[in-house]
């Protein structure tokens with residue numbers, strides 16, 4: 001068994017807008033926050049292109065640049081930012097025991113969970129087989145490899161619309177596979193897609209199979225769910241942009257969650273059912289899931305943690321006074 005290496009006052013798990021905002025507030029409040037970034041430092045926004053709706057950037061900014069700004073601001077106030085992955089938590093006794101990268105153990109007096117969410121997959125066997133060989137969950141990461149080629153993209157939300165538009169600038173043609181007869185994306189995003197000549201939107205279309213030659217993707221088999229007609233579309237890439245799953249697996253059984261895995265917090269606060277454990281950002285938000293709302297709840301989590309730690313210190317001070325009286 002590994003020995004406990006240190007005790008941390010305020011542990012922040014995850015480094016998206018929620019985690020960094022929590023870090024800025026916690027560091028300025030002298031909580032000496034330690035942040036473990038997770039395997040994708042900067043979170044989902046590092047895989048996006050232009051962010052136009054985050055206040056303070058009148059000309060827009062790219063996701064990676066914005067997250068770099070967040071990181072610098074958290075560092076400026078002394079956040080201890082560490083690359084590492086929280087692999088296990090024991091919330092059965094206090095202070096809470098946390099395992100990093102499967103071996104290092106530490107104790108945390110307060111925990112801010114800002115683990116965010118990850119891309120969802122269709123669940124097809126052929127999708128998994130060709131993942132990395134033509135199947136991708138991130139247009140910004142992989143679009144470059146499909147320059148001048150024809151690709152398909154599944155999804156109809158803002159992510160899908162944004163990724164289709166991004167791809168349209170690189171590839172020859174994007175087949176956008178929308179399973180219903182309408183988009184879920186916001187109006188300006190839909191308009192952008194519909195006004196892009198090399199995006200062909202195929203409504204009522206579901207993906208049945210990713211076709212390949214054993215090495216790479218060669219096409220995608222789809223079905224029109226109104227007519228039942230199947231067809232093969234010759235493409236070299238399939239991008240999946242169908243939403244996200246909260247990254248909360250390590251807290252299963254320890255914290256209350258909804259059926260998808262979003263951690264439940266007390267309304268109007270970031271408190272979970274456990275004292276000193278707070279949750280912010282996409283890990284607890286199935287509804288808004290915006291960078292700005294994540295940042296807002298990150299701020300709330302730091303303030304909640306600060307109050308929690310202060311009230312514990314007060315209790316100990318009272319106890320010490322009573323014992324010496």
Ligand code: NDP
Pocket residue numbers: 050051052053122154155156157158159160162179180183184185207241242243244287288289290
């Ligand atoms: P959403 O949950 O909003 O959309 C997911 C889309 O994928 C839906 O259209 C859904 O179809 C479709 N889908 C789900 N499962 C399947 C499946 N098995 N086969 C085919 N299609 C499927 O997720 P997003 O990631 O798009 O957006 C998440 C949040 O992030 C939203 O609030 C969005 O507004 C925000 N966002 C904002 C951006 C910006 O402002 N720049 C950029 C990206 C995201 P159906 O509609 O039929 O359910």
